[in-house]
Amino acid sequence: MLKTYLKNVKVLLFIFVALLSFSNCNNNEEQDNKENSIDTVDLKNPKIIKINNRLFSVPSPYQVAVLVKNNHVPYNKDLLNPVQNQANYATNFKQALNLGVYGADLSYLNIYEQLPDAASYFAVVKVLSKELNILSTLDDKIMKRIEANNNNKDSLMYIMSTVFRDADAYLFNSGQNEIGVLVIAGGWIESLYIMTKILQQTNNNEEILRRIGEQKYPLDNLIELMRPYYNNISDEYDNFLLQLVDLASVFDGVAIEYTYSKPITDVENKTTTITSTTKTVINEYQIQKITEMVDSIRTGIVN
Amino acid sequence: MKKFAYYTIILLISLSIQHKVFAQADTLIQFCAKNLTTEYISDGQQYIALLNGDEIAEFRITFYGQTTYRIAACSGLTQGNLIFTVYDRERNELFSNRNYKNAPYWDFKFKSTMQCIIEAQLDPKGPQSGFAILLVGFKK
Numbered sequence: 001m002l003k004t005y006l007k008n009v010k011v012l013l014f015i016f017v018a019l020l021s022f023s024n025c026n027n028n029e030e031q032d033n034k035e036n037s038i039d040t041v042d043l044k045n046p047k048i049i050k051i052n053n054r055l056f057s058v059p060s061p062y063q064v065a066v067l068v069k070n071n072h073v074p075y076n077k078d079l080l081n082p083v084q085n086q087a088n089y090a091t092n093f094k095q096a097l098n099l100g101v102y103g104a105d106l107s108y109l110n111i112y113e114q115l116p117d118a119a120s121y122f123a124v125v126k127v128l129s130k131e132l133n134i135l136s137t138l139d140d141k142i143m144k145r146i147e148a149n150n151n152n153k154d155s156l157m158y159i160m161s162t163v164f165r166d167a168d169a170y171l172f173n174s175g176q177n178e179i180g181v182l183v184i185a186g187g188w189i190e191s192l193y194i195m196t197k198i199l200q201q202t203n204n205n206e207e208i209l210r211r212i213g214e215q216k217y218p219l220d221n222l223i224e225l226m227r228p229y230y231n232n233i234s235d236e237y238d239n240f241l242l243q244l245v246d247l248a249s250v251f252d253g254v255a256i257e258y259t260y261s262k263p264i265t266d267v268e269n270k271t272t273t274i275t276s277t278t279k280t281v282i283n284e285y286q287i288q289k290i291t292e293m294v295d296s297i298r299t300g301i302v303n
Numbered sequence: 304m305k306k307f308a309y310y311t312i313i314l315l316i317s318l319s320i321q322h323k324v325f326a327q328a329d330t331l332i333q334f335c336a337k338n339l340t341t342e343y344i345s346d347g348q349q350y351i352a353l354l355n356g357d358e359i360a361e362f363r364i365t366f367y368g369q370t371t372y373r374i375a376a377c378s379g380l381t382q383g384n385l386i387f388t389v390y391d392r393e394r395n396e397l398f399s400n401r402n403y404k405n406a407p408y409w410d411f412k413f414k415s416t417m418q419c420i421i422e423a424q425l426d427p428k429g430p431q432s433g434f435a436i437l438l439v440g441f442k443k
Contacts, residue, residue, distance in 0.1 A: 060344065060345075060346040060347050060441070062344055063367055063370065063441060067367075103347075157344055157443075158341050158344060158345075161344045161345040161346070161347055161440075162336070162345055164345070164347035165332075165336075165345045165346075165347050165348060165349055165438075168347060168348050168349055169329065169332050169349045169351075172349070172351070173329060184347070184348065187347070210416075211367075211416075214365070214367070214416045217363075217365045217418040218365045221363055221364070221365065224363075258391070258392065258393070258417070260391060260393060260395050263397050263398060265398065267403065269410070270403070270406060270408070270409050270410055271371075271409070271410040271411070271412060272397065272398045272409065272410070272411050272412070273411075273412040273414070274366075274397055274411055274412065274413045274414065274417065275414055276391055276395075276397075276414070276415065276417060277414060277415040278368075278415040278416055278417055280416070
């Protein structure tokens with residue numbers, strides 16, 4: 001009996017090693033046979049991937065930072081999550097959310113060209129990435145690129161956005177999609193928090209007010225991204241999602257009127273101008289409620 | 304014991320396939336990212352779906368007004384295997400790269416902030432299965 005068992009194990013090990021070797025061999029040949037290797041894989045179990053499809057998008061925090069700067073709002077470091085708080089984040093849940101928060105803060109610092117502060121925020125991003133085991137996306141090669149571009153805010157932002165996309169891809173590929181979703185959620189909340197604070201500073205700047213109202217759909221998208229993991233991760237995850245659902249119920253009252261208009265395409269420049277328009281209507285009560293709720297959710301994340 | 308061996312073999316084969324599938328997705332993302340040049344800042348996310356035959360992947364995205372975006376679309380390591388179509392929230396078709404030789408990327412200027420739906424499907428003339436990868440960047 002034992003002999004048969006050992007024999008079976010040996011056979012299995014041989015098959016496994018052979019399969020891995022075959023797989024690696026293909027990888028080595030990839031440069032020559034890239035098209036074929038991608039297209040001819042016999043994917044007998046597509047559900048592995050399809051279950052985790054990421055079909056909802058949340059806008060980048062960088063875009064919010066650009067909007068704030070374009071409205072001539074002065075730089076205010078007090079809006080950001082202090083780097084010292086990073087030491088308090090012991091769980092993956094908190095680390096992932098705050099990686100998103102610090103990423104959004106880094107966008108803000110970058111837009112305002114606060115490069116010395118950006119360096120300390122970059123350091124906490126690195127620490128949190130390490131704690132979440134996604135440091136490979138911040139490998140030496142990228143560190144050297146960042147150091148070489150540390151006086152060029154545009155290059156830095158390009159590199160950082162790529163790092164966050166690679167981290168997202170890494171988390172997806174390693175079956176940690178929920179961590180990637182939390183990073184996105186943290187970044188979105190921090191951006192909205194900054195906008196609500198700036199709205200107060202600017203005495204209800206119309207463009208920022210409108211941009212806050214426009215978060216209605218990104219919030220719906222964020223909830224859809226998070227929903228598959230409800231009841232599967234932890235109580236704090238579920239509570240956080242429920243807070244977002246409460247926030248969405250306030251956003252539901254925000255009216256977004258849409259008028260379709262035929263787009264104009266410039267084939268030569270591969271550009272289509274979308275001429276349809278939207279009008280966002282948000283009232284004082286809604287903005288006050290949103291500000292309070294975002295403040296409360298953000299406090300729960302960073303403390 | 305035979306059952307044990309059978310299930311273990313199935314498990315190991317599945318693991319091996321999964322390992323390879325993910326490695327390919329990574330390669331494809333890097334390939335697709337070449338169309339998001341340094342002028343465009345990534346939105347920090349990657350949109351990926353494994354498609355078979357005429358399956359369609361759909362995702363929803365908010366584009367901000369007064370902003371130019373680039374959508375890059377790939378399937379396989381040959382340009383033009385993926386058809387992507389952009390709709391508004393009322394399902395009016397705003398753009399489809401199928402009208403432009405399955406262009407692997409296209410730029411969009413948005414006058415107003417809009418929630419859009421993007422559908423991606425494999426070109427029927429190409430491979431019958433593969434990853435659909437979409438990347439979104441906005442102009443600095």
